[in-house]
Ligand code: G3P
């Protein structure tokens with residue numbers, strides 16, 4: 001059965017990349033989470049999508065220019081009632097000790113090539129004993145290769161939004177166990193081809209009912225969605241089928 005990964009947590013209903021969104025995804029019954037990481041000025045791995053804090057918090061400026069303690073004063077739930085800080089990756093990995101979720105950590109190092117990001121993330125994943133529940137992805141494929149070299153035990157998956165020819169050949173060439181294509185960039189045949197060649201396929205961001213059904217019909221490895229509740233409801237209908 002297709003696994004359901006909550007994109008930035010249950011971001012259809014909660015502020016993206018917050019602990020509330022992650023906990024809500026777990027409560028909804030998601031199999032996994034997707035989250036984004038950047039580095040602060042003092043090298044803390046923090047969970048936030050953009051290079052700047054402007055869109056998702058009440059602060060202004062680049063994540064890389066703030067000390068972690070100062071970044072924590074911003075509210076990542078600015079449209080909600082309760083204040084919520086930007087989570088550290090440590091906070092998420094600590095919380096994962098209490099559940100069985102898989103976590104896809106997207107290294108956001110395509111625009112700012114954060115020095116040492118791969119090492120820091122891997123060191124934390126190992127410290128918390130989570131190597132077999134983590135997938136490292138990135139649009140920066142040099143970073144995917146470096147992550148694999150540093151930690152062959154952790155699954156890696158390149159993100160891409162173009163129609164790569166035989167993406168399983170590419171994935172195998174960089175020793176990635178999975179691929180995370182933009183939904184529009186991959187056909188059913190290519191998804192099936194990749195899976196037949198031993199490559200996990202987790203398209204993003206799959207929110208429309210018809211697309212969710214399409215992927216479940218071909219037993220795609222997983223889908224990454226903003227709305228895990230909707231996807232789980234659809235999956236239940238599939239489970240009831242004779
Ligand atoms: O990991 C899939 C997806 O999150 C990649 O795009 O911009 O939502 O981080 P983005």
Ligand code: CA
Nearest residue numbers: 034035036106
């Ligand atoms: Ca992402």
